[in-house]
Amino acid sequence: MHGPAASLPVQTRGFGWIAIIRIGLVQAAIGALVMMATTVLNRLMIVEFKLAAAIPAGLVAWHYAVQLGRPFWGHGSDKGRARTPWIIGGLAVLAGGSLLATQATLMMGGNFPAAFTLAVFAYAMIGVGVGAGGTSALALLASGVAPERRAAAAAVTWIMMVGGIVASAITVGILIKPYSPERVLEVAAGLAAVMVVVTVLATVRLERQAGHFRDEASDAPAPDFRAALSEIWHEAAARRFTIFIFVSMIAFSMQDLILEPFAGLIFDMAPGDSTKTVGQFHQGGILIGMIVAGIGGSAFSGARAHGLRPWVVGGCLASALGLGALGLAAVNGPPWPLGLNLFVLGFGNGVFAVASIGSMMGLAGAGEKTREGVRMGVWGASQAIAFGLGGLLGALGLDAARAGLGDDGAAFQLVFAIEAGAFVLAAILAIKATGEAAMRMGAAQAKREVYA
Template sequence: MHAPLASPAVTAKQGFGWLAIIRIGLVQAAIGALVMLATTVLNRIMVVELELAAAIPAGLVAWHYAVQLCRPLWGHASDKSAVNGGGSRTLWIIGGLVVLAAGGMLATQATLLMESNFAPAFALAVVAYALIGAGVGAGGTSALALLASGVAPQRRAAAAAVTWIMMVGGIVASAITVGTLLKPYSPGRLVEVAGGLAAVMIAVTVLATFRLEKQAGHFRDAQDDAPAPDLRAALAEIWREPAARRFTIFIFVSMIAFSMQDLILEPFAGLVFGMAPGDSTRTVGQFHQGGILIGMIVAGVGGSAFSARSAGSLRPWVVGGCLASGAALGALGLAAISGPPWPFALNLFVLGFGNGVFAVAAIGSMMGLAGAGETTREGVRMGVWGASQAIAFGLGGLLGAVGLDLARAALGEVGAAFQLVFAVEAAAFVWAGLLAVKATGAGAIRASAAQGKREQFA
């Protein structure tokens, strides 16, 4: 049996209880709600009401992901402030949400100005989406660092499930609410709704984090009072650790596979299965997203139950989720050739279930690795993996859409083109599962930290 990730002597506190975990989930929900405004509502207004090229909002969304490459920098700053004084991660969380909300308001104004004066409005939108990316990076990285440092190892899978389910819930709830409040649509009403959403989400974040940091434990393998290294030294230490290095690559590969499907599932439903727009949206949302939520719940409950016995028990959940996702994508490749007789809804559910299992288990494993550094702390390590995830999300959606267009041009058949893209995605998930074998688990974490320390003094 594996030893626990952190000795009981590491902290005198019990760490976050379930209420505290839910409060961090509220922060994630606020982030999801504010990002939804920019990536969904404003995207639709640019393409439909303003009749702009779809590449314009797509490029702005990709830009906000690119800005998040600075997550390690913000995470490192959060680490240093957390060492120097209690409650400092909270300031980074609230500050990030304020910047995110300001970016959303500015993006709304820029979108409305595009109709009359496009060039300066687009320049303003570039600044606005940069603020959105910065706010997500600073606030989200600090929230995850606080969660990783304050949650006991046996609760990490469940904590990851709770916070991510709440983030998805925040996106869904805000989408329904904003959609209802925008009827009938007018530019003035859009500004009012965006302002109201920003104010409410900032208030939720302030209330959710009030005195929260004082409840955190300090579940780290290294001494908690060790000084945080400078950013260059921190990044070098992370890259020296085999498990941390493999985990960074795993996050990148798995998130590319995960995001490649985002922009092509609905076109697949329409082109191969002949579904109308409303039917495809409802089917993909109900079965794929429903499968993700159920997969998250199962991995959260099951991972936590088995984590009480073995700290390395999240590894089979990560690997199993990746392999299930790969198998479901391979099945969609067969569906691309067979067409309507295929049980499309069931296939989507299995794909979503696998996605949800691997996502929650990977986040739980990430929390374990975040506290395993010799001198590096949770913020900069979460920042590195957050940056890897952000660039993979931006790149994956583009690769899926462009890959489909290239495959259709080269093969001349819609079904064969989808089959090729799904096969590439499936192979990426299998590769991610193989990477996860060595990148996750308590033994890998301890061996990684020890190997990194030996290489430092070699």
């Protein structure tokens, strides 16, 4: 082949559903190992070792802060032209960090300064592992999935990640009974070993199946790290999408730490009842929203450049509607249909999450010089910081509102109203961000079709 077409890679079929599920297994392994640190160890520190809740909360926030390194790790997998070693290496570091965090937690009943120092290091390892492994897995997915499958692929991998969290929580909960420190350490070691093996098996020869669903930059050498970041920040579509991800994920995560207290304080639910209600209706709504967006985004949007924009905007607005309704529930209490309200909120969250990830995968391959790894790293870092900051802002905002207003219902209403406003702002940002992203994706797609 001669002429301009010679510079373009041949578009191959790329990943089929089995390959997408295999990447989903990597996400499930990440979810399972993070669950150990954020759920089981959190409970041990607060209940068994009588520590202030701020200690595990600070450690979790620290693991999010470490993930600011995602662009660097993504750039590393770009330059190496092989993502599998970064995925496996990231999961190995995450597994080691999870095991070390367990050991540090079990030491907190004795030498606390030494235990806390070890925990800080362990949670840093967890952040590095999640960042390096997760960014490289999503970059591999972005480079190997055809445009018409991106929404469904995002749904599959997110659902599998949630499934990994749920399955590991149930399994670990069963295996650590009767409780003893030795038993917890044994179960943590077993979980770490199994998840690393699952990751290795899931990624064997997987990268060979990836096609090229991007422009000629896929075969060009990756630019240096500073040049890559400069290109992304000076590209209007990428910059606006980064801002959209940050705002929307703050809105998404502000509710995480206050939904169960809301059910207890306003609806007078016992701890077990509030956990069951929030889990059943909110988390159930998220899963159904993910499934609907995955199927609908693929079936009705296909490979069209603007295909996922209505799903992103609709998910943000549905989430805002659910939060606005919770604000009314806060000042009305029973017999407000709390379960239905939580389901609407969860459904909007699920639709928004999957559509955003699908759009992210499309824009990841639309750079002039940068490749998928560093772009997914930038957006992953924005997401991680927003997650940590959003949860903290929600909890601190509620405390400040309760102290200032002197009424629990009014305090929750104010916080939910702020969250709803953030989702409306995210919807407005999404219209512009996904529009510019679609133009770049459409241009790259048209270029491929011309030279096919």
